[in-house]
Amino acid sequence: MRKLLLLSSLFVCLVTTAQKNKYQALLLDKHLTNNANAVVRLDEMKINVSASNKMTYTVRQIITVLKKEGDRFAVKRVGYDKEHKIKAINLYIYNQLGGEVDHIKKKDFKDVSAVDGFSLYTDNRLLYHRYTPTSYPYTIDFEYSVESSDTGFFPPWNFLSGYKASVEKSHYSIAYANEVLKPEIKEFNLDRIEITKSDVPGKITYEAENIEAIKSESLGPAFREIVPRLKVRLKKFNLKGEEANVSDWKEMGVWMNNALLKGQDVLEPATIAKVKGLVAGVKDPLEKAKIIYKYVQDNTRYVSVQVGIGGWKPISAIDVDRVKYGDCKGLSNYTYALLKAVDVHSYYTVIHAGATKVDFDEDFAALQGNHAILAIPYNDQYYWIDCTSQVHPFGFVGDFTDDRNALVVKPEGGEIIHTVAYVNEQNHQLTKVNYALEATGGISGNVRVVTRGIQYDDHFALEKDVNDDVIKHYKSYWSNINNLKIDKYNFKNDRDKVVFTEEVGLSASNYASISGNRILFIINAFNNNNFVPNRYRNRKLPFKIARGYLDEDEFVVQLPDGYKIEAIPKAMEVASEFGSYKVSFEVNEAENSILYKRNLLVKKGLYPKEKYAAYRDFRKTVARADDLQVVLVKK
């Protein structure tokens, strides 16, 4: 016994000296420090699945932070809840030479509620620690292990932890007790790095070494689209006590229906009678759906409460009906139940919401998504409604859930369906202006802005704003006009056609600059687009235009008496694969006015980095042309 002990402590010694090298920060590979605020010396996760409702994962991260901007990689947090128990957690801090500076034990971590910023309540909690560095570089060694009865959300793997952090060694392994528990893995972007993979009975391992840091660049794709990563799922899994055995989306849908949705759609007879009354005499299912959606919008509000399985299971329709609030799941399920009560079919839909589009993988049925909406089938097409919004028109979801694959839960099984897309010309803005220029340099006039598609989404909230905020909005929307005064405004929101119209009466003193006998002014006062993306000495990433848009402008400019046009720009037209731009200036001598016409189309697309400079040139041309000036001189 004694011998054995000695041997094992010797072994420990050996390991520690070998590991010590990881803690010093003097000798780091140039490739790894290049562009990096931190170097992840070791990133390791070892998962052990012993049953469909039992797994542990042990994580070890050794990170050398090179400078202040890398401190975020040393802020460590681990979430826990009823199903996820933190078994061990330790954090060591080392100085540049590898000397231990601090040791943070479990009791030293701060224990806080995992406030997510939008929930009224959540039962998730966090242990976290933020170290105050006294010098750079420094190294942290962070270890923890979690035991979980949830296997539905299987920890995925990113071979990089974020922008500007390189990785010296990355290790991910899953040991599983039997073939039924063997995880399925889907690989993304692994071509950028060299991977060692092993798949032997009972264990899958991925390793990679020396992965250089990447830098974020404007208009670049989302991090998840470029980072080498793995997505993992178990066929047989457990979610907050609910067992599942799912091999594809169809089965996932069946499971969700049975485990999460079934029976939640019951309503009080009084409520059923009430909504039947609302649609009395209406035959068309789509018309009925519009009435029900309006009723939900007028009578409920969004309140997020996440408790236990409630993170996935909607609260019952009866409960929502009683309090008239709920989260995305609760409100979607409630609306589903109301629609059902008036014989309109709809489907509960799980989706990944956000302005950045994230698709569900068609061929990989793993739990995902952060939002629920409804899909209403009608005449071979789907209408999508977001029941958490009290303002969006029926069937219009804006940039929150547009143009992406989502899981539509049908009783016969799940189905991946792409939501409605708003692209290019559909995102339309028409600006029509009549404005007069005065000899003193001031301008005054009336502006009409008509928006559709995503541009509607950007504008229609104005309708609900109070006066102060409307004025603030215009002062920043037309920030190119100093001394702007809004005299009056009026909005029309056509929710049926999804068109928003703003009529604004305004004036501004000293808009034009006067030099001697001349008046100079930028004729495009009301849609001046000076966006030019940042220049990169060495662009590394492709770039993305997520939706595209079309702006059309027509301004009639009344010139002051006693002046004549000395110089006026020439019409021009540019076309590129990213879009097109057209501008013209027509003088009406009789009226002493100028008709200015402009047309800018920017096209949705993912473009290779080689074309970035060309896109920048296109935007520079537009920016320059939008600043073209007219010169008047005293007669």
Place this chain on the structure above:
Amino acid sequence: MSRFKYVLPVAVFFLCYSVTAQDYKFGKVSKEELLEKVYAQDSAAAAAVLYRKRNIRYNYVQGSGFQVITEVHERVKIYTKEGFRYATVSERLYKNNRANETIAGLKAFTYTMENGDVEKQKMGKSAIFSTSLNKYRNEEKFTLPNLKEGSVIEYEYRIVSPFAYNIDEIVLQYDIPIKKQEISIATPEYFMFKPNMKGYLGMQPKYTTNSGKINFSSKTRSTVGQVSQTTFKQNEIDYTTNVTSYNMDNVPALKEEPFVNDIDNYRSAVKYELQYVQFPQSIREGYTTSWEKVIEKIYDNSSFGTQLKIHNYYKDDLELIKAKTSSKVELVAAIFSHVQRRMTWNSIYGYFVDKGVKEAYKEKSGNIADINLMLTSMLQQAGLEAYPVLVSTRSHGIPLFPTREGFNYVIASVQLDGNTILLDATNKFSEPNLLPTRALNWYGKLIKKDGTFTTLNLIPEKPSRNSFNMSVSLNEDGSLEGKMRKTYGDYNAYLHRNKYSSINEDEYLEKLENKNDGMEISDYTVKNKNALGKPISESYAFSMENQASTIGDKIYFSPLFHLAMEKNPFKLEKRNYPIDFTYPWQERNVILISLPEGYETTSLPEGVNLVMADGMGGFRYQISLKGKILQVLVDFKINRAIISPEYYQDLKEFFKKAIEKQTEKVVLSKISSDGTSQSAAGGR
């Protein structure tokens, strides 16, 4: 006097009217309140508090002593969907190892009009959520059911606090208007509190007294023969309660404005500061009564004064420093720099030490007091006249009244040749007499060794100067190339260093280029990047496209090019709160432009010299042609760190004129082929 007579009946009439119109008893929500479409005094309000009651009183519990009970009752009208968020209410409750605050008696109802009838819905238990936020705070939240535009919600609850020595700050102004509020604070004579009011609202508290009783029973057990008997005896102590009430009508909403460092500084509120506690037959336990007492109390605390007296831990280091310096000035600088380099601030505020100076010195990190008390101590130990200075940071508000909570920060000071030098070693780029911007808040209190104090102005008076020299040649195609030299002084250097010190040069240049319209930079050099006390000086060559417009045979350009300020930061018509620039500043641009061949000037902007009211700001613009070189000098300055809102219109107008001048154009014309033109004669 006669005027008063005239006014009085009207006021009485209004008072009567409002009393008969509303019933503020819990549950007596009226149809009128439900039918109201908009808040009369502020039509922009998404919601308004129709009635708010907050009664704070003391309750004696036998065995555990006094508790503070806060009774809350609020009736809130929701006008629009944007106002729904006011139907979620949260209370933060304090706790420590021994005791915690709790909420009791929570009742909440939503009232809605349904087809002409008032419908009332009770909030269920499932709408109440308790969260433990961290070691010291719990949070109690609830949200009301069945909301609609037009709903009125009403709730009441009690907060029971075992911390009798503390009454939380009472906010008197919300982000939405309050129609009527009745606040009262009743404290037993044993606890002497002093109210400190802040904000822009006029408050007229009423003072009255009540009497209270403490009932406690004592038990005596006596045995007479075989019979045991217990007698209960009721004891009573009478005491006086001091009651302050604040009854306010039509309290306006507090609204955000730009250039305000923290809007909460202007929120009206009252804070009850404990001055002393004196129970019958006990000696008075003093807390705060005056600045003297507050400061004495802080100074005497072992986490403050005592910390100045520990010196063993730095003895050797200090000897080394002393050996290397030959004058007092050098000594101050060397000690400051030693502490600044050695120590890193752990982002924790406070005038009391966190770890203690000794431990902090060893670990090389600490809170504000750890670092600056250590600094003060070292200066004192080196034979200098050094003192700590108590400060309230910008985000902590202005300490108008003597309170311990009025401060949250401490810095060091040293007397040199009759001058006071302020020192703060918690930022890597601060300097003697250049405090981190967070500490630039009004006045500080300098504490002498005997515990007496003097008041010091912390706001810098010397403008921080930027000086830009640009020498460029303008080409016919509108492009520009030339050289730039920029120097950043004082706070400009401080901020620059804090922002850019840890990024590499390439990245910095990329940022600089993109900030300046895609300018292309070469031959970049920088001096004094990290040499504290000296201005940063950077120079580079650059080129830019599209800096002038060529229209016909004329070229138009603004002679400040990208250095011109183009947008007025002051856009709003009105302003209620002071404009806070943090520190006075000056920007001086000297620009030499060599004009393209074959062109001459047709028109030049006129020079101006603007001076803002009371010398608060100045703008000077001069332009002249010397041969083929256009010389421009622009000097723009704001001489005060804080400008009061009465000057807002002046300031806005001043910026407007300064911006117009900066964007005004120079016009050049092509010299005709025979080499002459009408306007050329004057130039030759």
